[in-house]
Amino acid sequence: MKIAICAKQAGLDSLVDERFGRAENFTIVDLDTSVVETVENIAKNQASGAGGEAVKLLSKYSVDVAIVPHLGPKAETAMEAFEIKTVSQEDYKTVGEVLEAYKSNKLKEITKKKGLTRL
Amino acid sequence: MKIAILSGKGGTGKTTVTSNFAVNINNSISLDTDVEEPNLHIFMDMKEAASEPVYTLYPIIDKELCNLCGKCGEFCNYNAIIPAKNQVVVFSESCHDCGGCKLVCPTGAITYKKREIGKIFKGRSKYDTELHYGILNIGEMSGVKIISQLKNHPNIDDKTVFIDSPPGTSCATVEAVEDVDYAIIVSEPTPFGVSDMKMVVEMLREMKIPFGIIINKAGLGDDEIYLYSEDENIEILGEIPFDKKIAELYADGKIFSDSLPEYQNFFTDIYNKIIEKRRLL
Numbered sequence: 001m002k003i004a005i006c007a008k009q010a011g012l013d014s015l016v017d018e019r020f021g022r023a024e025n026f027t028i029v030d031l032d033t034s035v036v037e038t039v040e041n042i043a044k045n046q047a048s049g050a051g052g053e054a055v056k057l058l059s060k061y062s063v064d065v066a067i068v069p070h071l072g073p074k075a076e077t078a079m080e081a082f083e084i085k086t087v088s089q090e091d092y093k094t095v096g097e098v099l100e101a102y103k104s105n106k107l108k109e110i111t112k113k114k115g116l117t118r119l
Numbered sequence: 120m121k122i123a124i125l126s127g128k129g130g131t132g133k134t135t136v137t138s139n140f141a142v143n144i145n146n147s148i149s150l151d152t153d154v155e156e157p158n159l160h161i162f163m164d165m166k167e168a169a170s171e172p173v174y175t176l177y178p179i180i181d182k183e184l185c186n187l188c189g190k191c192g193e194f195c196n197y198n199a200i201i202p203a204k205n206q207v208v209v210f211s212e213s214c215h216d217c218g219g220c221k222l223v224c225p226t227g228a229i230t231y232k233k234r235e236i237g238k239i240f241k242g243r244s245k246y247d248t249e250l251h252y253g254i255l256n257i258g259e260m261s262g263v264k265i266i267s268q269l270k271n272h273p274n275i276d277d278k279t280v281f282i283d284s285p286p287g288t289s290c291a292t293v294e295a296v297e298d299v300d301y302a303i304i305v306s307e308p309t310p311f312g313v314s315d316m317k318m319v320v321e322m323l324r325e326m327k328i329p330f331g332i333i334i335n336k337a338g339l340g341d342d343e344i345y346l347y348s349e350d351e352n353i354e355i356l357g358e359i360p361f362d363k364k365i366a367e368l369y370a371d372g373k374i375f376s377d378s379l380p381e382y383q384n385f386f387t388d389i390y391n392k393i394i395e396k397r398r399l400l
Contacts, residue, residue, distance in 0.1 A: 046198065047197075048197050048198070048213060048260070049197050049198025049199065049210070049213050050198075051198075052198040052201045052208070052210065053198045055201075056192070056198075056201060059203070059204075074198075074210055074213075077208055077210075078201055078203065078208055081201065081203030081204065081206055081208045082203045082204055083203075083204050
């Protein structure tokens with residue numbers, strides 16, 4: 001199973017990014033093999049719709065769970081459509097801390113707020 | 120003859136200048152293309168406006184035909200259409216209605232549906248001039264379609280048309296000034312006014328539209344605007360002083376040359392100067 005964490009830089013010591021769609025990078029951890037990989041968020045400089053584009057990127061890397069700060073309504077809809085579960089990163093400061101908190105079940109799943117009309 | 124009035128920075132006097140031209144030049148039509156916050160109709164005291172809706176299109180996916188190939192999503196520059204696991208997500212409000220996703224769809228699964236994004240109002244002002252303005256619905260991202268519908272006016276080509284443009288240099292501003300014969304930049308002589316004006320100058324040069332400057336609130340700020348205009352060889356068409364009387368009339372919703380007739384020639388002279396320039400081109 002793969003999880004993604006919004007990260008300022010590569011590695012587990014990096015600070016988490018406080019934005020999702022325009023996060024600098026995503027650190028993707030394969031919990032089965034313990035392989036850690038940081039990928040640049042190609043969506044961060046999009047003029048609009050960065051959230052949806054970032055979700056597409058996570059899907060390309062077969063991410064099952066995204067650990068995120070606040071999610072915009074479009075990103076939320078896209079996460080659901082790509083069947084990626086979303087979990088709150090809460091107030092943890094580094095990627096490593098978030099990872100540990102997730103492993104020990106301290107993070108809560110984000111339930112869909114449901115605001116946006118989908119057509 | 121189409122003349123656009125624009126500024127870069129907001130609040131420099133585009134509408135003030137447009138309304139003063141509109142009441143002093145006979146038989147002119149004025150268009151307020153600042154559809155995010157139109158206000159020309161307030162100053163012109165518009166009566167009995169007829170309204171028409173403005174629509175935009177967005178894609179609808181036929182799930183039976185869609186094979187989730189992903190081509191539409193790769194094509195879309197605005198992430199308005201995102202093929203996901205078992206469905207295609209469409210964010211209708213992000214769609215720019217370019218028609219591209221339908222063109223690239225190999226299975227013909229895409230059709231379009233229209234939705235209203237705003238309205239156009241057409242009527243006459245208290246000064247017996249023709250006036251049209253548009254308004255974009257709250258939450259909508261782009262007023263370009265409304266501006267293009269405003270400019271698509273049947274007898275626009277044989278009249279003098281003053282186009283009150285949106286501030287800045289966005290897509291909406293480009294749409295407002297496209298195809299005009301001349302542009303007037305209204306700037307205030309402050310560092311912010313000059314800085315934003317420089318972007319407009321760059322845009323107009325790129326679009327090959329001839330232009331000049333009216334300095335509003337002259338006497339305020341510093342002399343950078345004069346030095347810049349001289350360096351760049353840009354004509355200053357005229358200056359409106361930073362005058363309490365003018366500010367008071369503005370605050371009262373009045374067109375200042377209507378109350379201060381000594382300014383009427385200011386606008387007709389500039390207009391005649393522009394006509395003469397066009398003739399010499």
